[in-house]
Amino acid sequence: MVRRTREGGGLVIPTPGDFTSRLRSPAVAARVGVLLAISFCLCLVTGLISHEAQSADPVFVLPTSPVWLYRLNQGLHVTSGIAAVPLLLVKLWSVFPKLFARPPKKVKELIVEALERGSIAALVSTSIFMLASGLANAAQWYPWDFRFRATHYAIAWIAVGSMIIHIAIKLPIIADVLRADIDSDTHDRETSKPSLLTRRNLVGGAALASAVAVVASAGSSVPWLRKVSVFGVRDGGPAGIPINKSARAANVVASALSDDYRLQVQYLDQSVEFSRKQLLDLPQHNYELPVACVEGWSASGLWTGIRMSDLLDEVGAPRGHDVRIESLQASGHYRVTTLPAHFAEDDQALLALSLNGEPLSLDHGYPCRLMVPNRPGVLQTKWVGRIEVVTT
Numbered sequence: 001m002v003r004r005t006r007e008g009g010g011l012v013i014p015t016p017g018d019f020t021s022r023l024r025s026p027a028v029a030a031r032v033g034v035l036l037a038i039s040f041c042l043c044l045v046t047g048l049i050s051h052e053a054q055s056a057d058p059v060f061v062l063p064t065s066p067v068w069l070y071r072l073n074q075g076l077h078v079t080s081g082i083a084a085v086p087l088l089l090v091k092l093w094s095v096f097p098k099l100f101a102r103p104p105k106k107v108k109e110l111i112v113e114a115l116e117r118g119s120i121a122a123l124v125s126t127s128i129f130m131l132a133s134g135l136a137n138a139a140q141w142y143p144w145d146f147r148f149r150a151t152h153y154a155i156a157w158i159a160v161g162s163m164i165i166h167i168a169i170k171l172p173i174i175a176d177v178l179r180a181d182i183d184s185d186t187h188d189r190e191t192s193k194p195s196l197l198t199r200r201n202l203v204g205g206a207a208l209a210s211a212v213a214v215v216a217s218a219g220s221s222v223p224w225l226r227k228v229s230v231f232g233v234r235d236g237g238p239a240g241i242p243i244n245k246s247a248r249a250a251n252v253v254a255s256a257l258s259d260d261y262r263l264q265v266q267y268l269d270q271s272v273e274f275s276r277k278q279l280l281d282l283p284q285h286n287y288e289l290p291v292a293c294v295e296g297w298s299a300s301g302l303w304t305g306i307r308m309s310d311l312l313d314e315v316g317a318p319r320g321h322d323v324r325i326e327s328l329q330a331s332g333h334y335r336v337t338t339l340p341a342h343f344a345e346d347d348q349a350l351l352a353l354s355l356n357g358e359p360l361s362l363d364h365g366y367p368c369r370l371m372v373p374n375r376p377g378v379l380q381t382k383w384v385g386r387i388e389v390v391t392t
């Protein structure tokens with residue numbers, strides 16, 4: 001019961017007493033809250049790892065092995081975010097009457113209450129923002145103007161801060177209701193009345209909805225769940241690996257197919273050019289590596305190509321330098337990436353020329369693309385035109 005009309009016709013804001021279901025109780029809110037906090041923490045940790053993996057100036061660097069680590073991290077990040085959605089909805093529903101509580105009269109209590117409500121307002125709005133922007137990103141829908149990663153990252157800190165404050169304030173009541181039976185009514189509102197659904201069923205139902213959401217979306221990174229995952233599974237593109245940006249969308253069709261195509265490899269004033277044919281004549285290596293998109297999907301393939309370290313030897317570059325990889329793409333955020341030295345020197349770091357035994361398709365990055373173990377998909381530059389050893 002949200003709004004009632006008074007005899008005179010005006011709207012009356014309800015009071016907490018107008019909400020009668022005993023499901024809207026701290027016993028439910030705390031239990032669903034625990035599940036929500038677990039999924040938020042998992043999402044936070046994996047989010048921070050992914051942020052650092054994409055950062056130009058990272059606080060910590062990921063190792064090159066195991067090659068599936070970033071793939072697992074990103075699958076967990078997106079999946080834990082999806083798992084949080086039903087939990088957040090049930091949690092908000094369970095505490096909804098509190099929104100209409102009248103403020104206390106005494107100034108001191110009023111200040112405490114205002115601070116508490118402020119932190120909850122921050123927590124609720126940032127949680128909704130994080131989940132909604134993350135879901136939109138995973139669906140490749142960008143209805144905003146801001147840079148997704150920087151904003152999602154900044155807001156995450158407000159969400160974490162307000163979550164910590166919220167848990168700290170509520171700790172006594174959380175401890176109390178979690179220690180007691182779920183049906184204990186010690187902390188209930190006075191007006192709670194029995195309902196058809198039990199509290200156990202509601203909490204179990206929220207957990208089940210969360211599990212269903214996970215299974216329904218995890219197929220985009222877990223191959224054997226593909227058949228049951230009704231949302232989020234990207235179509236396999238050429239050679240069974242989805243395409244994120246096509247050659248046409250990147251506006252590289254003509255330059256990628258041109259007979260004049262040459263890969264330029266540069267170290268100081270040493271510069272060597274290779275046609276695709278010349279690249280194919282260099283020693284080739286095969287590695288099974290995943291494309292792990294930050295949007296959550298991932299797919300593994302057998303990539304064949306030249307080791308980055310062999311290519312650097314061609315220009316006599318010593319070890320220990322980062323390497324700048326430039327795409328033929330003229331604009332776009334992902335046209336250039338800098339490969340940290342330890343990635344460039346890894347045996348499995350390839351300039352790939354084929355995928356699953358077939359020449360690279362145009363959309364997968366023909367004439368050649370970067371494929372490096374344990375790197376976020378956005379940094380696996382396609383249509384590579386220039387490689388430069390960073391010496392400054």
Ligand SMILES: Nc1nc2c(c(=O)[nH]1)N[C@H]1C(S)=C(S)[C@@H](COP(=O)(O)O)O[C@H]1N2
Pocket residue numbers: 241242243244245250291292293294327328329332334335363364365377378379380381382383
């Ligand atoms: N030049 C260039 N390379 C790029 C991109 C791009 O937009 N431009 N997209 C990246 C992203 S976001 C991903 S997930 C992978 C996907 O590779 P695929 O399309 O071959 O699966 O390519 C990466 N390489």
Ligand SMILES: [Mo]
Pocket residue numbers: 244292293294295377378
């Ligand atoms: Mo991606």
